[in-house]
Amino acid sequence: MRMYANANRYPWTPSHDLTPPVQAPTGITLVGYENPPGVTTENRVQDFLGSPRAPWFNHVNVTAHPGGGHFVFWEVPDAWVDDVRRTFRGRTD
Numbered sequence: 001m002r003m004y005a006n007a008n009r010y011p012w013t014p015s016h017d018l019t020p021p022v023q024a025p026t027g028i029t030l031v032g033y034e035n036p037p038g039v040t041t042e043n044r045v046q047d048f049l050g051s052p053r054a055p056w057f058n059h060v061n062v063t064a065h066p067g068g069g070h071f072v073f074w075e076v077p078d079a080w081v082d083d084v085r086r087t088f089r090g091r092t093d
Helices: 002-009 041-049 077-088
Strands: 022-031 057-065
Touching (some): 022 041, 022 077
Parallel strands (some): 022 057
16 A cells, blocks of 8 residues: 555656656556446557657557456456567567
8 A cells, every 4th residue: 555655745757858758668568447437449659659658658559448457467368468468579688
């Protein structure tokens, strides 16, 4: 619980002025059981890409799945592994 409290008390800030702040290639898996109210799986990727959080990342793979929740790798392992593979496929740096 302390980690969650401190994450809110002391939000992360980048140590550089580069854009995007998170420079590493990033894959994001969005799951249906954690959709925000009013957002469906079909429009979840566009909802994320239009949000204020999207420009923070160098996203190379953003995928939404109808199932899964906080423990996506146990709940829909094949879909999650496909996302990981798509994120890293062809990356040598």
